[in-house]
Amino acid sequence: MKKIIILAMALSLTTVSVSCKKAVNKLGNKVLNLGGTEEANAIIEFNNNLIDSYKNTSKHIERVLKYTEAAAAKSKGENVMIMPIVLSAMDHSFSRIKGVPSGFGKDKAAIEADFTTYKTKKENIEKKFEELKSYMNSEDYKDDRGAKAEMIRKEIETEANAFYISGENLMAKIKPATDAAEEVILKDHPMKEYIISSKKVMNSLDSVIEVLGKQYTGKFNEAEAQKKYDEFAKVAEANSKMEFNVKDQQYAYKKSQFENFNKYASNFLDTYRKLIRDSKEAGKIPDSNIEQIDSSYESVLSAYNSFVN
Structure with a gap:
């Protein structure tokens, strides 16, 4: 299996200060397509919540992937001493995201498309993981010699790759507006x-x-x-x-x-x-x-x- 490393993207993400909020000037309105301070702050908060969500979810998915590898091996009769422990994913930052802010202007639709993929893949991985856990706990692999475990492992890997791609696309698309918003907000700080x-x-x-x-x-x-x-x-x-x-x-x-x-x-x-x-x-x-x-x-x-x- 191709190992997916989250370190390069998920950990190399820096949040923007949200406490340094000031009025948005004319430059900000022009660059960010903003109508006021609320939209500038909405962009920064969207950025911060998405980054926190991406980091935490990526770490969770990495643990899930390790579990799928062990499950596939064990179900085929290989010696697996201890199955990896995967704790429930607590993604409070994701729950704070109510939608893509209007301040992204012409890029809003593209960002929404990637965000929809991000959300869908995130949910699909969790559903497949629960299905695999049920399969392993019930020891159903004794009936099919691990065929289902291998199938789910491949499905989760495919979904994980798509999740990371959508996350990277989102980071690239929101960065210009976020950087501009930050500079404007910091103008007189x-x-x-x-x-x-x-x-x-x-x-x-x-x-x-x-x-x-x-x-x-x-x-x-x-x-x-x-x-x-x-x-x-x-x-x-x-x-x-x-x-x-x-x-x-x-x-x-x-x-x-x-x-x-x-x-x-x-x-x-x-x-x-x-x-x-x-x-x-x-x-x-x-x-x-x-x-x-x-x-x-x-x-x-x-x-x-x-x-x-």
């Missing part, structure tokens, strides 16, 4: 320069994750990995050298959060160096290293979101 600089760090980090995700499924390329390391180190260092000097006292507490973000970015570099060294020796990226990168990335992302929110 006291922390604008620090938020924009920190987002550059996250964008570079996302690029690192995308490259490592691809190399994890293929061959490790030390030169490419090192290049991304150098790029990220450069922007991370520049951000850490910024002196947090915001005159508005209501943002004074943000200084420690800004410093915390930079600390976790530095920690990521430590983890990244270890990955390059270990991968060079192994000729591929080891599972343990990709898990460490995953955990470190989540720490940086959490610190970033705490700072900008």
